[in-house]
Amino acid sequence: MNWSAIRAIYLFEMARFFRTIAQSLISPVLSTSLYFVVFGAAIGSRIDEVEGVSYGAFIVPGLIMLTVMTQAISNASFGIYFPKFIGTIYELLSAPINFLEIVMGYVGAAATKAMFIGIIILITSFFFVDIQIQNPLAMVMFLVLTCVSFALFGFIIGIWAGNFEQLQLVPLLIVTPLVFLGGSFYSISMLPPAWQTISMFNPVVYLISGFRWAFFGVADVHIATSLLAIAGFTGLCLGAVWWIFKTGWRIRQ
Amino acid sequence: MPTILSIKDLRKAYDDGFEALKGVSLDIDEGEIIALLGPNGAGKTTLISTICGITMPTSGSVSVAGFDILRDFRQARSLIGLVPQEIALEPFEKVINTVRFSRGLFGKGRKDAAVEDILRRLSLWDKRDSQIRALSGGMKRRVLIAKALAHEPRVLFLDEPTAGVDVELRKDMWEIVEGLRADGVTTILTTHYIEEAEAIADRVGVINKGEILLVEDKDKLMARMGQKQLDVQLTTQLTEVPEALGGYDLTLGDEGWTLIYSYDTKSERTGITKLLTDVAGAGLQLRDVVTRQSSLEDIFVSLVKEPEGSA
Numbered sequence: 001m002n003w004s005a006i007r008a009i010y011l012f013e014m015a016r017f018f019r020t021i022a023q024s025l026i027s028p029v030l031s032t033s034l035y036f037v038v039f040g041a042a043i044g045s046r047i048d049e050v051e052g053v054s055y056g057a058f059i060v061p062g063l064i065m066l067t068v069m070t071q072a073i074s075n076a077s078f079g080i081y082f083p084k085f086i087g088t089i090y091e092l093l094s095a096p097i098n099f100l101e102i103v104m105g106y107v108g109a110a111a112t113k114a115m116f117i118g119i120i121i122l123i124t125s126f127f128f129v130d131i132q133i134q135n136p137l138a139m140v141m142f143l144v145l146t147c148v149s150f151a152l153f154g155f156i157i158g159i160w161a162g163n164f165e166q167l168q169l170v171p172l173l174i175v176t177p178l179v180f181l182g183g184s185f186y187s188i189s190m191l192p193p194a195w196q197t198i199s200m201f202n203p204v205v206y207l208i209s210g211f212r213w214a215f216f217g218v219a220d221v222h223i224a225t226s227l228l229a230i231a232g233f234t235g236l237c238l239g240a241v242w243w244i245f246k247t248g249w250r251i252r253q
Numbered sequence: 254m255p256t257i258l259s260i261k262d263l264r265k266a267y268d269d270g271f272e273a274l275k276g277v278s279l280d281i282d283e284g285e286i287i288a289l290l291g292p293n294g295a296g297k298t299t300l301i302s303t304i305c306g307i308t309m310p311t312s313g314s315v316s317v318a319g320f321d322i323l324r325d326f327r328q329a330r331s332l333i334g335l336v337p338q339e340i341a342l343e344p345f346e347k348v349i350n351t352v353r354f355s356r357g358l359f360g361k362g363r364k365d366a367a368v369e370d371i372l373r374r375l376s377l378w379d380k381r382d383s384q385i386r387a388l389s390g391g392m393k394r395r396v397l398i399a400k401a402l403a404h405e406p407r408v409l410f411l412d413e414p415t416a417g418v419d420v421e422l423r424k425d426m427w428e429i430v431e432g433l434r435a436d437g438v439t440t441i442l443t444t445h446y447i448e449e450a451e452a453i454a455d456r457v458g459v460i461n462k463g464e465i466l467l468v469e470d471k472d473k474l475m476a477r478m479g480q481k482q483l484d485v486q487l488t489t490q491l492t493e494v495p496e497a498l499g500g501y502d503l504t505l506g507d508e509g510w511t512l513i514y515s516y517d518t519k520s521e522r523t524g525i526t527k528l529l530t531d532v533a534g535a536g537l538q539l540r541d542v543v544t545r546q547s548s549l550e551d552i553f554v555s556l557v558k559e560p561e562g563s564a
Contacts, residue, residue, distance in 0.1 A: 002327070008357025012346075019345060087341030091400070094305040095358045096330040253267060253308045 005097045009105025010112075013079050017113045024113070025120060028067050032121045035063055036128040039185055050187050051218045056129035061212040062184030063125070068118040068143065069150045069179055069204070073171050076110035076154030081161050084251070093252055099245030107155050111147035118143055131215065138223075139214035145230045146207055152237035159250050178204045183212075188220040203229055254282040257439050258304070258408055263313035265296075265303055265463075273299040275463040276313070281441060283407070286434055287468075288450035289443045290553055291460035297443035298338060300460070301410045305335045317408060331360055334406035338413045340393045344386035348377055348396055351385065352403045359404035368403065374432065375399050376425075391422040398429065409433060411442040415449060427453045447550040451475075461557045474552065476518070482545045483525060485512040488538040497535040501528055518546070 017024055036056065044055035051058070083089040092102060125131060133139055154171075161167040182204030188196055199205050200221075210226025213219035219226070244251070258281040265274040273296045281287055291297050302308045304315050304322060315322045320329040343351060352368050361367075372378045375395040380388060385396060394414070401409060411430070415423040430440050430453055444450060450457050451471065458468040467474075484506065491509040498512070501524070506513045512532065516523045532539065 002360045004360050004362060005358045008354050011357075012343075012350075012354045015346070015350065082343075086343070087337070087339055088343060090305075090307055090335065090337050090341060091355060091358060093307045094330060094333070094335050096327040096360055097358065248309060252306075 002097050002101050005095060006101050006105045006108070009092075009102065010109045013075075013106060013109030014112065016079075017075075017109070017116075024117070028071070028117045028121055029124050032063055032067065032124050033128075035059070036125065040128060050190070051216075053216045053218065054129065057131050057216075058187075058212075059185050060122070060125045060129065060131055061215050062182075062208050064118045064121050064143070065146065065182075065204075065208050065211055066179050066184045067121055068114045068146055069175065069207075070171060071117050072110055072114035072147050072150035073154035073157065073175060075113045076107055076151040077158035077161065077167055077171075079106045079110055080155055080158035081167050084158075085164075089251065099242065102245075103152070103155065103241055107148065107151040110151035110154060111144070114147040114151065115143060118147070133215050134217045135214045139211065142207070142211045142214055142226075142230070145234065146211070149230060149234040149237055152234065152241060156237060156240050156244065159244055162250075178202050179208075183208045183220060203233055206230065254284055256280045257283040257318055258441070259316045260300075260304070261314045263300070263303060263315060264311045265299055265308060266311045273463050274303065274310075277460075277463070277465050279458065279465060279468060281408075281439060283439055284434060284437050285455045286430060286440045286442070286453055287456045287458060288454035288471075289441065289458045289460050290445065290447065290450055291443070292445060292557060295461045296463040297460055298412055299463075301335070301412050301441070301443065305333055305410060306330055327360075331404065332407045334401035334404065334409045336394075336397050336401045336409070336411045336414055338416065340390065340397065342385045342393055342396060345384055347382055347384060348372070348388070348399075349381040351396065352399050355400040356403035359406075361404045367405065371399050371402050375429065391418060394418065394422070394426075398426075402433075406438070408439045408441070411440060413443055413445070415444070415446065423449070447553055459553060459556050466556050481516055481518045481523075483514040483516065483528075484543040484545070485514065485529070485532060485539060486510060486541040486543070487512065488540050491537075495535045495537070498528075498531055501531075 039059055040056035044059075047055040049055065049058075083092060157167065157170050161169075181199065182202050183199070188199050188205060188209070191199060206221055206226045206229035209220040210223055210230065213223050213226070243249070258279075260277055260279045263274050263277045264272070266272045277296075277300060289297050289300070299308065303310050304317075306322065306326060310323075315329075317329040317332050320332070322329045346354075349368065349372065352372065353363065356368065357363065369378065372381055375398055377392070377395050377399055380392060385393065388396065398411075398414075414426050418426070427449070430442070433440060442449070442454075454471050456468060457471045457474055459466045486507070487510055491505060491512075494503045494505060494512070502515060504513045505511070514525075514528055516525070529539075529542075
């Protein structure tokens with residue numbers, strides 16, 4: 001294992017994050033605060049409680065997930081797409097490293113950034129609502145798994161994308177709707193039965209439900225199902241990445 | 254000198270069926286500078302890319318210091334540094350960080366003294382904290398070289414290092430390559446500037462349409478192919494070579510105003526003195542005398558034009 005290379009890629013990617021630290025942090029903090037103002041204060045005052053949890057607190061896990069997923073995808077996809085775009089990918093391809101090391105460097109950095117922002121949002125939310133995390137260990141585990149699996153997914157998008165438009169396409173057209181419809185701001189049980197069934201096909205439902213369970217001990221689906229779903233998604237992404245490097249798809253002719 | 258790079262029957266066909274390399278075989282000795290000359294699309298970059306791992310070979314094998322580029326890719330690639338043709342650098346990164354990154358990527362631990370040495374040799378030390386986007390084109394090329402040297406490779410590939418580079422920087426590049434040779438680094442460079450090959454290479458390979466047409470010591474090549482030509486320009490126009498000069502291998506040029514004599518610079522006697530005496534003896538007045546030596550460029554053009562009749 002070329003640990004030195006993994007470290008080099010990881011630090012290089014993190015350096016990009018720290019170069020733009022202000023915009024990396026201010027933007028999620030600002031948008032989270034806006035969500036709290038709009039959903040928590042304005043709408044929440046009419047909803048009161050969801051499954052025994054105040055609405056303001058109820059949306060915190062969903063909000064964190066929403067940001068973490070989109071951040072993990074955008075960071076990882078940009079991280080690998082940019083070297084392709086400017087041509088510096090030649091160095092990665094000619095270096096004494098294998099696909100696992102490249103993935104560990106890029107995905108590790110993207111997941112770290114996403115997690116960092118997730119934690120910032122959690123801290124921000126403490127200023128707005130009163131939250132007690134029932135299963136901190138499970139919360140951290142869900143957070144890490146979500147960051148890693150969505151960073152992997154973003155990495156695949158970055159390799160697939162042929163231009164900046166495509167880079168935005170999947171997050172915009174697929175991920176954002178799935179996350180919004182995945183119960184970020186509501187409980188699935190609040191939906192009509194038909195929509196509840198449809199929601200079960202949305203993988204994000206399982207992640208948000210599991211994450212929310214870690215916070216409040218209540219969930220839309222069983223925690224084991226949530227874990228299985230995220231493990232399956234991670235496995236699927238890992239398999240895809242392995243295939244990409246095995247065949248050189250879109251990167252090595 | 255032992256062989257450091259051995260290429261055997263290397264073939265590369267792209268998905269669209271285009272055969273960029275058609276069975277290239279070449280052995281390169283440690284410490285030498287070899288220039289691969291060829292027109293655009295000859296397969297130079299594909300050859301380098303395949304050796305360095307950027308493209309996958311269709312068949313054949315390449316080994317670096319005995320390590321196969323596919324089976325032992327870690328060892329093989331650790332020994333290789335690559336300077337690509339296009340300037341490809343992270344614009345917002347600092348010079349020193351991008352060089353450190355390359356070193357780490359190639360599995361070497363952080364060693365500030367080594368990085369400093371490389372940056373100083375490439376006259377980049379003063380610019381070490383500059384963002385790459387703030388550098389001139391020439392400086393960016395130096396950064397590419399610094400990155401390629403960051404892990405102290407034994408084989409350096411320079412893909413068209415001086416394409417679009419001004420004369421001064423080109424000379425600097427040549428000096429850098431010479432300096433690397435002193436450290437025992439083997440350099441393989443591709444170019445379509447004949448001048449470059451003539452100036453710095455020990456050996457010259459000519460590649461065209463995915464095949465190596467010839468590889469030879471530069472000096473031997475020049476000597477072997479380097480026939481010299483003497484043009485004897487006359488004050489009178491001739492219709493045929495005078496009988497008195499029948500013993501020489503002469504042709505008429507310039508519509509009869511010039512006698513052209515070909516001779517070998519390597520032979521003891523070139524026969525020039527006797528020829529000129531005999532020309533005067535035949536009653537011909539000389540207007541001027543010009544000698545010409547075929548350059549590497551002539552050789553190159555003749556090879557690329559008619560590959561069958563070469564080597």
